[in-house]
Amino acid sequence: xxxxxxxxxxxxxxxxxxxxxxxxxxxxxxxxxxxxxxxxxxxxxxxxxxxxxxxxxxxxxxxxxxxxxxxxxxxxxxxxxxxxxxxxxxxxxxxxxxxxxxxxxxxxxxxxxxxxxxxxxxxxxxxxxxxxxxxxxxxxxxxxxxxxxxxxxxxxxxxxxxxxxxxxxxxxxxxxxxxxxxxxxxxxxxxxxxxxxxxxxxxxxxxxxxxxxxxxxxxxxxxxxxxxxxxxxxxxxxxxxxxxxxxxxxxxxxxxxxxxxx
Numbered sequence: 001x002x003x004x005x006x007x008x009x010x011x012x013x014x015x016x017x018x019x020x021x022x023x024x025x026x027x028x029x030x031x032x033x034x035x036x037x038x039x040x041x042x043x044x045x046x047x048x049x050x051x052x053x054x055x056x057x058x059x060x061x062x063x064x065x066x067x068x069x070x071x072x073x074x075x076x077x078x079x080x081x082x083x084x085x086x087x088x089x090x091x092x093x094x095x096x097x098x099x100x101x102x103x104x105x106x107x108x109x110x111x112x113x114x115x116x117x118x119x120x121x122x123x124x125x126x127x128x129x130x131x132x133x134x135x136x137x138x139x140x141x142x143x144x145x146x147x148x149x150x151x152x153x154x155x156x157x158x159x160x161x162x163x164x165x166x167x168x169x170x171x172x173x174x175x176x177x178x179x180x181x182x183x184x185x186x187x188x189x190x191x192x193x194x195x196x197x198x199x200x201x202x203x204x205x206x207x208x209x210x211x212x213x214x215x216x217x218x219x220x221x222x223x224x225x226x227x228x229x230x231x232x233x234x235x236x237x238x239x240x241x242x243x244x245x246x247x248x249x250x251x252x253x254x255x256x257x258x259x260x261x262x
Contacts, residue, residue: 119150169215
């Protein structure tokens with residue numbers, strides 16, 4: 001047995017306390033306030049020059065400049081607000097990343113795995129992307145955090161809900177765990193195409209050393225699929241009954257977290 005030091009996902013640091021963002025720290029507030037002095041100055045100068053026949057053209061030019069400054073300020077404030085929302089969204093995903101780090105560490109501890117080579121077990125999560133037309137079924141899944149436990153595609157990648165083990169898990173709202181049956185690569189591709197509706201191009205784009213996969217849909221209270229936790233391994237039969245029970249127990253907590261936060 002190894003020394004029971006706590007598992008880590010990255011370097012351990014002191015956990016800071018949470019605090020509310022003060023209004024003067026918000027970018028859209030800063031952008032809005034900073035434009036007030038030059039805008040007031042331009043409007044006052046335009047008014048003074050418009051009252052004088054000799055300088056009324058300058059007044060109109062200053063008024064046009066004030067209008068341009070107002071319009072550009074509105075755009076900057078909207079842009080800053082969008083960036084602030086994107087920042088908060090990224091921070092929200094940090095909670096999911098932390099949950100996946102816990103899942104990864106629990107599996108390693110339960111199996112007493114050594115300091116594993118990169119990619120023995122990878123974990124990530126995909127959200128179900130709502131269809132832009134209300135009332136229509138979702139068509140895409142989006143990876144929202146990078147893989148824990150190995151390299152691979154990063155966050156932001158999108159996949160069709162009609163193919164792959166993650167798509168099948170979302171469509172059928174069922175848990176899937178399986179291992180690669182064929183050693184020969186061409187037979188393995190045929191397996192993916194036949195069982196999981198991949199196109200040949202998509203199947204060939206997958207990481208070729210994967211031997212086992214598991215997908216767990218996260219369901220809302222009304223049984224709607226909100227996301228899917230995806231795990232894979234380069235070791236055949238990795239997701240045995242013991243590992244499956246660990247994954248399901250942890251995913252129940254992740255599902256409760258997503259329901260509460262999002």
